[in-house]
Amino acid sequence: MPLSPTTALSLVDQAIEGMRGLLASGEWQVGMRIPPEPALAEALGVSRNTVREAVRALAHTGVLEVRRGDGTYVAAPNEVTALVRQQLARTDLRHVLEVRHAIESQAAALAAERRSAKDLRVLERALGRRDRAVATQDEEGFVDADADFHLGVVAAAHNPLLVELYGGFADNLRSSILLPLAHDDALRGEHVALLEAIRSRDPEAAAAATGRLLAGVGH
Incomplete structure (x- = not known):
């Protein structure tokens, strides 16, 4: 018997939810090619x-991104990020930066209230990697470490x-990060201040440190 439109729709939704689960679990990472149709059909x-x-x-x-003749790749971890x-x-850069400021400041305040010992270790490691990258003038390592620090602050807010x-x-975020000279890391102090505010569970100080940090990088 042919499937009714409602049943067919529910099967598509089921497949979408299955793929969302693979994305959420980390089994499907951004940039990877997903399995071909036959394998996915069997798995789902x-x-x-x-x-x-x-x-x-x-x-x-x-x-997802479909590349003709090459397969289908993961372009974003979820619909919210993609949107x-x-x-x-297509948004004016000034508006983008204002929203980024708002998100990071609120995230820092929440991180100060909700952070765990594990969150602190993540931030400490990122800051340590950042310091080493400055000392060795490792631009790629610096961008990775600095971005991980900011992402770690947001993750410490524990708001999915x-x-x-x-x-x-x-x-x-990554495009805004510039490697400073080894003897002139002017923003290190603000990163440390933010980490210490989060460690001390001081939301106001964390938000203020974030504001100074972002103003210092011109964003």
Whole structure:
């Protein structure tokens, strides 16, 4: 018996939810090529046509990218991040930076209230890597470490939606990071102040340190 439209839709939704689960678990990482239709159909327990519709839906939202002749790749970890990236691409830079400031300041305040010992270790390691990259003038290592510090602050807020929203700013964040000269790391003090405010569970100091830090990098 042919499936009714309602049943067919539910199967597509089932496939989409299965793919979202693979993204959320980290099994599917941004930049990787997802398995071909036959393998996905078997893994998700649906038909190839259903998989095709699910992939088309996630490609439409920007989560997946279909490359003709090459396969389908993960473009974003979720729909929220994909939507933010799309919006950023057509938004005035000043407005982008204002929203980024608002998110980071609120995240820092929440991190000061909610951080765990593990969160502190993540931030300490990122700051240590940042210091080593400055000392050796390792530009790629510096960008990675500095971005990880900012992302770690947002993660320490323990608000999944905030993390997803900020994920859309990842490209903007990385492009704004410039390697300082080994003897002139003017922003290190603000990074340390932010870490100490979070360690001391002082939301106001954490938000203030974030404001000074972002103003210092011109964002």
